[in-house]
Amino acid sequence: MTKYRISKTRFVDQTKNISFTFDGKAYHGFEGDTLASALLSNGVHLVGRSFKYHRPRGIMSCGSEEPNAICQINDNTDLTEPNVRATEIELYDGLRASSQNCWPSLSFDIGGINNLISSFIPAGFYYKTFMWPKGFWKKIYEPLIRMSAGLGKSPTQPDPDIYDHKHEYCDVLVIGGGISGIISAKIAAKNNLKTILIEDKNILGGSTIYQNNKNFIIDNQKSNEWLMNEISELEKLDNLKIKTRTSLAAFHSYNYLLAKENISDHLPLNKKNGSIRQRLWKIRADKVIVATGAIERPLVFHNNDRPGIILANSVKKYLDFYGVATGLNNIIFTNNDSAYESAVSLFEKGISVKIVDIRKKSSSSIVKNAEELGIEIYWHSTVVNTFGYKKIKSIEIMNLSEDGSNVTGNKNKIQCDCLAISGGWTPMVHMHTQSGGKLDFRDIDQVFVPIEKSENHINVGSCNGDFELKEIVKNTNNKVKKFLNINEDSLDKISVLCSKELEKKNIWLLPNTITEGKTKSFIDFQNDSTAKDIKLALREGFKSIEHVKRYTTTGMATDQGKLSNMHALGIIAETAGVKMGTLGTTTFRPPFTPLTFGAIVGRSVGKFFDVMRKTSIHEWHIRNNAKFENVGQWKRPWYYPINNENLHEAVQRESKAARDSAGILDASTLGKIDIQGSDASEFLNRVYTNAWSKLGIGKCRYGLMLNEDGMVYDDGVTTRLGENHYLMTTTTGGAANVLSKLEDYLQTEWPELDVYLTSVTDHYSTASICGPNSKKILKKLFPNKDFSDVAFPHMSYQDAKIDKIECRIMRISFTGELSYEINIESRYGKSLWESCIEAGEEYKITPYGTETMHLLRAEKGFIIVGQDTDGTMTPIDLQMDWIVSKKKYDFIGKRSLYRSDTIREDRKQLVGLLTDDPNEILEEGAQIVSELDKKPVEMIGHVTSSYFSPNLNKSIALAVVKGGKKLKGQKLFIPMENKNINVTVSDFIFLDKENKRINA
Amino acid sequence: MFVINCPYCGERDQSEFSCGGEAHIVRPKQPTELSDDEWAEYLFMRKNIKGVQFERWNHAHGCRKWFNMVRDTSNDKIHAVYKMGEKPPVI
Structure with missing residues (x-):
């Protein structure tokens, strides 16, 4: 045994030696030790340097309130973890811990110079100092602040550990496994209530479990021995689940609570592998009993922070x-x-x-x-x-x-x-206030205690302000019985003897002979804020506790002021001469103790981060070297490079092929909504800007959908499959929102309409074939079908069969080329695609991705909702007046199209832009100005789409420009970092204005 | 995180629902008859009460039905849940 390990206890197994290192030096402890107790047993007190003044600091507590002993655990780049409290780390074989916030070493820290110049760095120092001169910020102040900011080091590699989430339900949740929590859990579980008891330490018992003083007697036994028996009885109860090493993180409304369970942090390195590290429990409890105990207060006096x-x-x-x-x-x-x-x-x-x-x-x-x-x-x-x-x-x-x-x-x-x-005790009222509970100030011992108002949770024990053993046992028993409607309990007649405190006195800031300005009486040990700082803040006019907190950073460190908040309040109250209860407290927000990011995200990492939607043709795209782009949750082929082509080269080739011969696009991701019912046509009339009643069966029509504010919301082609049957397509990203919006109107505004909506996006795959040779390819695929312009005109659809499988062919075009889209049940999507490729081989059919699709439609001046629009564009702004019905009495957004704001002539309007240098490609998002010399220069618009068109052999761009409709032919400028680009406003249809290619 | 009693499905976790803002704002039957101000009143103006508020909710990850709910925004107490078209309860 070391010099400081002076006795054996039942909680530390001194037969099991554990070796660990701290700051590279090897030490020994025993199973049951925390890092803090093991260090202390080796006589190590100095464990860190303070944040601001780099003063030597030692272990100060034994729990989650620890402000000083925060360590870096592990030194590998992926598992290392900063800001872990030594008082909460269970010792394990191979643990490597180190101190933080010191350089070059804990023992000799250069930053300690801050302590000597501390009178020059009072509260608000940063706010006051780093204001001027302006030029100093980037080169001097910011690097300086960054160097001294933060505690510990973040891992630089992804976290290899596994984290888990689990849902749980119970009748009664007891938070805290001290004496009052144990009493509560036993009463609940014994009365057939499904009960969960959570405790953040590895064993139950709180501070009573080591209370062996003869002045504290329950049922004629020392209180620790009585409690030991109670715990062994608890373990026999079937409907009680005890979760140790589990700390409550948050207590939300409707008794929804989050708790983090440490599963393998305490295991030796060789036993951790593969096991879950932490689990976040999402608990919904009928009733919650908070028994989180109290934290001992320090005293505030000169130099109260030494190891x-x-x-x-x-x-x-x-x-x-x-x-x-x-x-x-x-x-x-x-x-x-x-x-x-x-x-x-x-x-x-x-x-x-x-x-x-x-x-x-x-x-x-x-x-x-x-x-x-x-x-x-x-x-x-x-x-x-x-x-x-x-x-x-x-x-x-x-x-x-x-x-x-x-x-x-x-x-x-x-x-x-x-x-x-x-300095007395502070009830841990964090959980109570997190759940919405209010607090009362009790003058006699200067504590905030919960006001019990909720029907669904109570506070018992010292977190409720009951500090004496007799009060704790009796009040907990009575309160829990009442809360759970229980009449009798074995504790009703139990005898409790304890010491009773009669003389109370508290001085928040202890007096001294030295003038206050020269003392260092620490309040917040981790953030180095002193009583002097608080008083300075008050002198400088800060009154609200929330402001003083932020100005002095008191209570803002990783311990969130567990030790400091009460003293800060006390000193403010004393200095300002107000009653402490009237000041209120700062807000206690979750989490109670820091949570790892791992526990928060759980399994939602890597490929589980988000749903990945793939079309049925996805495997083919991969085989053919597609590069993918994320569109919402979908993976869409972006381009298909051949050999070592880059994006630009591939897109130029694909775009040329689509116009010169044939191209094929996987359009399966477009949203598809099946609309049926006798009022389907009327419904479309109301949701689109154009008219639908007269659309013939078998015909397709492009529709534009607005929000009620008149702004473009979505667009797509809708096909009339039958008298009362339509198939609507939406943008890929907008599919879910469009369906929700349509359902909303149907259910809430127009419940009288007989319309049924079904999302069929995933049910059909779509191959879109375009180009002058597309008709020939379709003929090969469907030899019995008449594809003449008379029999199968543009904007129409026909049913067909390929290898006995039914499909729908729509002759619609998003490229301006002769174009067909084949919809087939998703499970046949890939074979349809492969048939198309095979049939198109002789025409060198070229698969193209989203980038080429964007380029081709831009040549034709077709908008992409969400790229050329941003929720502030009306159809009029887009120069799409042609699609807004003048005859219809009403449709969604119609009234907004002639609000005073939407009829302004200087709104941003869609235009085309041509660069003076045809090889200059503009940057999407680039700002547009009309005058270069004006200061400040007025931005009159921005580039929304920009490409180099291989078919026109020049750069083209779409942009939105204030009053753009009237600016055709005008010169504008695009100021870039190193140059100004000259552009001319043009028509936004760059290719085939007469729409000849569609029937080519 | 509330527990919401969907009038079609029963009690479900709040994560299954989405809130659609203030309830009982009826889309004008004849928007063309309205002045800019009257239309703006419908389009933009919402009360956002601290206290008892009538709200639209959608069981988005469930039956996808819209319904109304009376909630005290200051403490999240839910006073009533009722179907679209039903008369609001007196709270």
């Missing part, structure tokens, strides 16, 4: 739970009775301990116990300074004045190697 200054109850836990003495020469500095339990524990283990108490006396049994043991107590005194750079060596104490506002008498220097501090 070796530890919360008093943590000292007791390290001693009685882990068997580790945090010091051999201890002083306890307190304002309350609970710290005396630590003193008695230390004394009984034969460890030297003295007590400094700010109160004049205390007459409780635990204090009497300490006095009887002969522990020296300095009443009505305060610590005014501490000494020791990397570890505390001594303290100075002074007497308090009568009212406690000042110090009197002489300084008394006392040697020590550990200073245990206790």
Whole structure:
């Protein structure tokens, strides 16, 4: 055993040695240790440097509130994890941990210079300093701030661990496995309620499990022994599920809670492999019992942050739970009775301990116990300074004045190697407030306690402000019984004895002889904010607690102010002379403790990140070297490079082939909605801008759909399959939204219409063949069909069969070429495609992707909704007046087309742009100006589509330009980073204005 | 995350639903008769109440039916759920 491992306990198995490293140095601990307890057992207190002043810092607590001991775990590039609390890491063989925020080493840290110049970097330093001169920002300030910002190092490689999500339901969820949680869970489970008890530590019992003091007796047993029995009884209950190593992250409305379970973090390296690391539980509970306990408060005095200054109850836990003495020469500095339990524990283990108490006396049994043991107590005194750079060596104490506002008498220097501090307790009301609960301020012991209003959750134990053992047991029992409608319980008559605290005193900021400006009385240890900073913020006019918090960064570190928020509030209240309860608190937001990104995303990584939709022809595209593009969730062939072609070369070849002979496109991803019902025509009349009643059966028509605000929403060709039967196509990305919109109108505005909508996007595959030779290819595929322009004109459809399989042929065109689209049941999509390729071989049929499709339609001036439009374009802006029916009384968006704003003549309107240099290709999104010399230059539009057209042998572009309709022939400019490009406004139809090719 | 009692399917998790904003805004039968201001009133103006609000909801990942819901936006308490076309309850 090491010097500081002074006793055996039932919680640490001292037969199982575990080796680990900290900052590269090898140490030993035992199974059951945390990294913190193992370091302390080796006498290591110094574990990190503070964020701003780089002051040496030591382990301060034993739980999730730890502000100082935050470590980097592992050093590999994929598994390394920053900002992990040493107090929460269960020791395992092979653990490699290191300190953060120091360079070159923890022991010698250059950043420590900040401590010497600290009077020049007060609160708000960054806001005040990095304002000027302007030119300094990019080259000097930003790199400087970036270098000193952040704690720890992020992994640079993807996380190889597996994370999981799981849903869970229960009648009663108990949060917290301390004594009140155990009592609650037992009552619930014994009364046939499906109960879950979650606890963030690896074992149940909270702080009572190591409470072996004779002043705390339940049912004639020491409280820890009584609780041990209760736990073993719990484990026998069938309808109770106990989840240890599980911390509650969030408590949302309707009792929906998120909890993170650590599954393999504590396992030795060689046993972690392949197992799930963490699981996020999504729990819906009928009733929630919050039993999250309380956190001990520090005391705020000059130099209260040295390594070796530890919360008093943590000292007791390290001693009685882990068997580790945090010091051999201890002083306890307190304002309350609970710290005396630590003193008695230390004394009984034969460890030297003295007590400094700010109160004049205390007459409780635990204090009497300490006095009887002969522990020296300095009443009505305060610590005014501490000494020791990397570890505390001594303290100075002074007497308090009568009212406690000042110090009197002489300084008394006392040697020590550990200073245990206790400023009372703060109920952990985070869960209560997260769920929407409100708080009340209790003056007598200066705590915020929950106001119980919800029917679906209650708070029990010390998170409810019950601090004394008797209160905890009795109140928890009564409250839970009432909450769950239970009449009797075995605890009803149980006897509880405990020490009772009668004398209370609290001083948020302890007085000193040194002027305040020269003290370093830390409030937020992790963010290095001091009492001085808070007072400065108040002097500078900040009043709201939320503002003071942000200005001083108090409570904004990874511990989210678990230790600091109350002191900040207290000092603000005192300084501003207001009652503390009236200030309110800062908002407690989830998660309670930091969550890993892994736990949040669960399995939704890599190929499970999003749904990937593939057409039935996808395999063929892969075999033929397609490069893919994401369109919504779809994978669409983008282009099909041959040999080493780049995008441009492939697209030029594909585009030329489609116009010169034949091209083929997989158009299966376009949205398809089957519309049936006796009012189908009327319905289309209302949702499209053009008229539909007179469309003949077997005919196709292009339709434009607006939003009620008059802006273009979607477009596509709809085919009349029968009297009351249509097939609508939508854009690939818009399919789901269009269906939702149509359903909305049908269900809410026009329920009287007899119309049925079915999404059939996935049911049909579509091969689109275009080009002057397309008709010949179709003839080969369907030898019995008459493809003459009379029998099968443009914008019509016919049923057909290929190898006995029914299909639909639409003669429609998005390229301006003679073009056919064949729709077939998806399972035959690939064989249809292969037949088309085979039939087209003699015409060198060329598969083309979305890029070529975009180019070909741009040559014809066809818009793409979402590329040439952005939700602010009306059909009039797009110069598509021809498709807006003047005769129809109403359609979606009609009224908006003549609002004062939509009839403005200077709206952005669709135009074509030709570059003066025909080889210059504009950048899509580039801004357009009419005058170059004007300052500030006015942007009058932007380029929406731009390509080099191989068929026209020049660059073409579509753009939206203010008042563009009237600008034809005008010169405009596109200012780029290194040059200005001259363009001329043109017609946006660049090729075949007479539509001759469609019947070629 | 609420639990919503879909009038067609029963209680389901909120993640199955999408909210369609304020309820009982009827599309004018004769939009052409309206002034710009009257049309804008229908098109843009929504109350966004802190307190009891009547809302449209859609069981998007379920039966895909639209229905109305009365919800207190300050505490997410759901007071009533009723089908489209039914009279709103008095809350």
